[in-house]
Amino acid sequence: MLADRTQGSWASRQVSPSGCFCAVVRADMARALAAAALLGVAVGHVASSEAERHDYCVIGGGLAGLQLGYFLKQAGRDYVILERGPAAGTFFRKFPRHRNLISINKRHTGRGGSALALEHNLRHDWHSLLTSVESGGVEEDMLFHKLTDEFYPHADKLADYAEQWAERWALNIRTGAGVTAVRQSQPDGFELTVGGSTPSQLFCRWVVVASGLSTPNVPDIPGLEENSVSYNDMPTARDFYANKTVAIIGAGNAGFETFKAVMADAAYVHIHGPSHIRMA
Secondary structure (H helix, E strand, O other), rough: OOOOOOOOOOOOOOOOOOOOOOOOOOOOOOHHHHOOOOOOOOOOOOOOOOOEEEEEEEEEOOOOHHHHHHHHHHHHOEEEEEEEEEEEHHHOOOOOOOOOEEEEEOOOOOOOOHHHHHHHOOOOOOOOOOOOOOOOOHHHHOHHHHOOOOOOEEEHHHHHHHHHHHHHHHOOOOEEOOOOEEOOOOOOOOOEOOOOOOOOOEEEEEHHHHOOOOOOOOOOOOOOOOOOOOHHHHOOHHHHHOEEEEEEEEOOOOHHHHHHOOOOOOOEEEEOOOOOOOOO
C-alpha cells in the first residue's frame, strides 16, 4: 500500500489481462484545504525565556493559513505561519494530481460592480481570498481572476496566487518549517518542534492547524491494500487509461477531478460513493 500521509485521498489500482483499471479516490480536497482546527488555550509561564514565542502559531501556509494570517495581521496580533514547503501554497504544486482545478474561476456574472453585485460576484469566485471585510470591500488587484482568465485554472496558478498573496500583505510566514511535534507546555500553552536543517522550538499561546487532512482515508475493503495505489501516486499519463474500465471510490473533489482527467481515454468510468451525491 502506497499512501502519502500529507494527503487525505486514496486510490486503488488493479490491472487485469482484459485491461481493467480500478482507481479509488477518497476525500474532498477542497474541504480539506479549508479546514482549520483550533487547538490552543490561554498561556501562562513557559520553560525557556529565550525561546521564540508567538501568541498564534498557524501550521500550514496554504489558503486557509494565509487567510487566517491576513486577519491576524489586520487585528494586530502576534503570529507566525509555519509552512513545510519552500513557498506559500506548495500543496498546489503537486495537487490536484491531474493539475487542473475543478473549482471555477468565473469572471463575468452580468451583475456589474455595485456593492451588492460584488457580493454576488464573490459567490461565483471559488479562489479569491477575502480582504477588507469590516468595510464590506475587497482588494480588487488581489482577486484571483486578475491572475488568469481560465474557467478551470491550472493548479500552478493557485500556487502562484498564494505566493503573491503572502508577498502582497507581507505575512509573517516561515517556509521550510515542517512541524514535527506539538506538546502542551505547563501550565498552559504549547511547545512546537519545527524541523529543518537546524530544528528549533517555538512557544505559542494558541496553535491553529490549517494543513488539511493529514492521513489517508482508506475504505475497509478486503484486498484493497494488495491491489491498490493511492491517489497521490496514481499514473497521470493519459495512455495508461486508454480503453480501460476505471472505478473510482469516493465522490469528492479528488474523485471528480480524476473522472474528468481520464474520461476522454478510458472505455468506462464509474464513481462509487457511500451515499447519494449532493451538489454544492
